[in-house]
Amino acid sequence: MNAPSKPNDYSAYPDAEGRFGGFGGRYVAETLMPLVLDLGKAYAQAKADPKFQDQLKSFNTHYAGRPSPMYFAERLTEHFGGAKIYFKRDELNHTGSHKINNALGQILLAMRMGKTRIIAETGAGQHGVATATVCARFGLPCVVYMGATDVERQKPNVFRMNLLGAEVRPVTSGTGTLKDAMNEAMRDWVTNVHDTYYLIGTAAGPHPYPVMVRDFQSVIGIEARAQMLEMEGRLPDAVVACIGGGSNAIGLFHPFLNDDGVRLIGVEAAGHGVSTDKHAASLTGGRPGVLHGNRTYLLQDDDGQIIDAHSISAGLDYPGIGPEHSFLHEIGRAEYLSTTDQEALDAFQLCSKLGKGKIVVMNLCGRGDKDIFTVAEALGRKI
Numbered sequence: 001m002n003a004p005s006k007p008n009d010y011s012a013y014p015d016a017e018g019r020f021g022g023f024g025g026r027y028v029a030e031t032l033m034p035l036v037l038d039l040g041k042a043y044a045q046a047k048a049d050p051k052f053q054d055q056l057k058s059f060n061t062h063y064a065g066r067p068s069p070m071y072f073a074e075r076l077t078e079h080f081g082g083a084k085i086y087f088k089r090d091e092l093n094h095t096g097s098h099k100i101n102n103a104l105g106q107i108l109l110a111m112r113m114g115k116t117r118i119i120a121e122t123g124a125g126q127h128g129v130a131t132a133t134v135c136a137r138f139g140l141p142c143v144v145y146m147g148a149t150d151v152e153r154q155k156p157n158v159f160r161m162n163l164l165g166a167e168v169r170p171v172t173s174g175t176g177t178l179k180d181a182m183n184e185a186m187r188d189w190v191t192n193v194h195d196t197y198y199l200i201g202t203a204a205g206p207h208p209y210p211v212m213v214r215d216f217q218s219v220i221g222i223e224a225r226a227q228m229l230e231m232e233g234r235l236p237d238a239v240v241a242c243i244g245g246g247s248n249a250i251g252l253f254h255p256f257l258n259d260d261g262v263r264l265i266g267v268e269a270a271g272h273g274v275s276t277d278k279h280a281a282s283l284t285g286g287r288p289g290v291l292h293g294n295r296t297y298l299l300q301d302d303d304g305q306i307i308d309a310h311s312i313s314a315g316l317d318y319p320g321i322g323p324e325h326s327f328l329h330e331i332g333r334a335e336y337l338s339t340t341d342q343e344a345l346d347a348f349q350l351c352s353k354l355g356k357g358k359i360v361v362m363n364l365c366g367r368g369d370k371d372i373f374t375v376a377e378a379l380g381r382k383i
């Protein structure tokens with residue numbers, strides 16, 4: 001194991017086997033093992049290649065629109081009368097969320113590996129849209145697996161993917177949601193590995209996906225850190241992000257891991273409440289187990305069967321969480337709270353708990369146009 005060089009060097013993880021302490025790893029069928037080992041090797045080479053990094057940087061700048069702004073939310077700060085609140089504006093990226101950061105990195109890797117067909121899973125559809133978009137950009141065929149239930153409730157994104165030339169395959173197995181779509185995508189991958197690359201949308205899955213997705217999303221935290229130093233002359237007191245599988249959160253957190261004075265706060269979706277059976281708070285309301293190739297905190301029943309996650313936000317209803325978060329949770333470096341559907345409307349009150357003179361950075365990971373119908377229904381309004 002790559003022991004950290006100093007006790008608080010949390011960024012040294014994972015080890016060569018993809019383990020973050022007791023989490024992560026490569027829990028895959030024998031047929032899948034050569035694929036993930038091959039991918040691990042290809043990613044390690046790409047990561048160390050300045051040409052790959054330059055190419056990614058160029059697409060991030062000219063195609064995705066990075067760096068995203070850091071905005072001082074003056075009126076919200078006044079409203080709460082406490083800490084200065086900043087928004088990291090990742091919803092201004094091309095396709096409207098942070099997903100493009102990861103989709104760009106992985107498709108460049110896929111092409112480097114000589115793959116000619118891209119598959120992905122999607123829940124709410126933001127990752128599917130980002131993947132379909134980069135596939136259209138580079139002229140690669142794209143198949144997106146999406147739970148049949150999600151296809152039904154996220155029609156605008158299904159239509160967008162189709163317009164971009166992607167084939168959306170509804171998955172009816174299980175409960176027809178994100179975890180089933182991911183199972184189906186893994187099945188496709190193992191069957192078509194000669195030409196196919198599986199572009200996973202969050203910091204989960206078998207090693208090297210959690211570290212790879214984290215690296216591609218770390219552009220958020222790297223920018224946020226530099227922007228704070230430039231705008232405030234110091235680091236923030238806390239950074240806050242929502243958690244589905246945990247990719248935007250780990251991307252924001254990672255560059256701050258060794259800044260001891262910066263609190264890292266992840267917010268899980270508590271749905272109707274963590275004491276009910278309708279939530280998506282894997283760390284708060286789950287326990288460790290194995291799903292989709294890694295060991296992490298999961299929502300499961302007494303027999304270890306995965307329980308379906310619920311959140312009013314379709315993008316947050318994953319029954320697991322990236323393994324690095326499970327690790328940061330257990331060692332206490334990051335704090336994980338949860339917010340109910342109802343509280344989500346007032347979620348920013350979290351920021352006001354810190355007093356005057358403090359600085360909080362909140363990651364705005366997506367613009368949520370697709371959610372207006374859900375919000376209207378929750379508010380009892382008709383569009």
Ligand SMILES: *Cc1c(COP(=O)(O)O)cnc(C)c1O
Binds near residue numbers: 098127243368
């Ligand atoms: C996908 C998505 C999420 C959840 O995914 P993470 O991997 O936890 O970041 C959250 N917000 C938006 C806008 C998304 O598109």
